[in-house]
Structure formats: structure tokens, C-alpha cells
Amino acid sequence: MLIETYNLDITVSNHSAEEFEYEAIAHLPVDITQALPYLNATLRNGEYLPHVPAFSWKKDDHKIGFWPDKIAVDHLESREQAEAVVRQLVDMVNDTWERRGEIEPDSTSRENLQPLELYRLLPKTNCKICGESSCFSFALKLAAGQVQIRQCTPLHTESEHEEKKTQLETLLAAKRTLL
Numbered sequence: 001m002l003i004e005t006y007n008l009d010i011t012v013s014n015h016s017a018e019e020f021e022y023e024a025i026a027h028l029p030v031d032i033t034q035a036l037p038y039l040n041a042t043l044r045n046g047e048y049l050p051h052v053p054a055f056s057w058k059k060d061d062h063k064i065g066f067w068p069d070k071i072a073v074d075h076l077e078s079r080e081q082a083e084a085v086v087r088q089l090v091d092m093v094n095d096t097w098e099r100r101g102e103i104e105p106d107s108t109s110r111e112n113l114q115p116l117e118l119y120r121l122l123p124k125t126n127c128k129i130c131g132e133s134s135c136f137s138f139a140l141k142l143a144a145g146q147v148q149i150r151q152c153t154p155l156h157t158e159s160e161h162e163e164k165k166t167q168l169e170t171l172l173a174a175k176r177t178l179l
Contacts, residue, residue, distance in 0.1 A: 002035060002097040003028055003090050006071075010082045013074060024082035026071045026090060033068040035097045037105035042096055045145045050107050058144060064089065113143040113171070121168040123154040123161050142172075 006026040013021045036055045040048035046057040055066040062085065065072045071089050076082040096103070119139035130151040132138040141147040149172060150156065155165045 001094050002032060003030060003094055005029060006086075006090060008083065008086055010076075010079050021074070022076040022079060022082050023072065023074045024076060024086050026086045028069050028071070031068045032066065032093060032097075035093055035100075036066060037107045038096045038100050038103050039066060039093065040108075041103050041106035048106070048109055050109055066093070115139040115143040118142050118168065118171070121164040121171070122152060123158065123164075125154050127154060129153040 006028050009025045009027065011023055013023045033053050036048065036050075036053055039055050039057075040046060043055075043057050046055055048055045053068060057064045057066075061075045062073050063075065071086065071093070073082070073085055073089065076085060115136070116139070119136050122135045122139060124135045126134045128134075130138050130147065130153065132141065132147070138147060138152060142149065149165075149168060155161050155168070
């Protein structure tokens with residue numbers, strides 16, 4: 001086991017005046033730098049910065065950061081949720097580290113897809129058929145991996161969007177091969 005103990009700091013977030021939420025930081029007594037390439041290889045839509053070193057990842061509504069000496073997570077509703085989410089993250093790091101013999105570590109740095117880049121390739125009809133309030137909202141979720149391109153009906157049914165659809169599929173496929 002890589003992480004056996006940690007000190008947990010839970011604070012009220014100052015990121016948003018409209019919402020009351022918590023942030024948590026698990027201060028680690030061990031250096032997890034060697035585990036970061038394995039997390040990079042196994043977690044989708046993460047961003048690895050080997051020169052820092054740091055790995056950022058988004059799961060559900062939580063932004064999560066892994067550094068050599070800490071794990072941080074935000075957008076938590078309660079202290080209890082903070083404790084539970086941090087415990088899950090520590091368990092995930094430990095599990096990934098235990099399985100490192102089966103995983104090809106990935107030290108490449110890659111950038112996440114940019115929502116504006118995706119939005120430019122969408123039909124911009126704001127039809128709401130996909131379930132989102134606008135094409136830009138859809139682009140945000142598409143960049144985060146929370147929706148699929150096939151959910152955009154106009155992109156797939158209107159021939160005038162064929163070229164942009166192909167460009168979007170190529171862009172998304174290139175990102176998937178890096179994951």
C-alpha cells in the first residue's frame with residue numbers, strides 16, 4: 001500500500017459566494033510522484049503535467065488534483081462527503097499503485113479538449129434535442145466527456161453539417177486514442 005495514512009483538512013470553499021460548499025486536502029506523508037503516470041494511464045479526461053508534477057481530473061462535479069504530497073478535491077456538500085470522497089481517492093491511488101505491474105505508465109502531457117473549439121463545429125441551433133439548454137452547454141459537456149456526439153441530432157441528420165461533423169469526430173477520436 002502506497003498511502004497508509006494522511007491528514008485531512010476540510011474547509012469552506014471561497015470559490016463561490018452563491019453556493020456553500022467544502023474543499024478537502026489530504027496531506028500525504030509519502031511521495032506519490034511515481035503513481036501519477038499510472039493515474040494518467042488509467043483515468044479518462046485527466047491532464048498530466050509531468051514537469052510540475054501534478055495530475056488533474058474531473059469526476060462528477062468534483063475537480064481533483066494529485067500532487068506528490070497531497071490530494072485535493074472541491075465542490076463537496078458536507079464534511080462527511082469530503083471524508084468519503086477523499087477515502088475513495090486514496091483507495092483508488094493505492095489500487096492503481098498495486099496494479100502498476102499490469103498498467104503501462106503514461107508520462108505524456110496532454111491538454112483537455114477546449115469547449116469553444118468543439119462549439120465552433122456544432123450546428124449552433126440551440127434546439128435542445130440533446131437535452132442541453134444550448135449548443136455551448138453541449139460543447140462544455142462534450143469536452144468533459146459527459147455527453148456523446150451522437151446526442152446532437154442536427155449534426156447527424158442535416159447534410160449541411162456533414163463537414164463539421166467529420167471534423168468533430170476526427171478531433172474526438174484523436175483525443176480518445178490519447179486516453
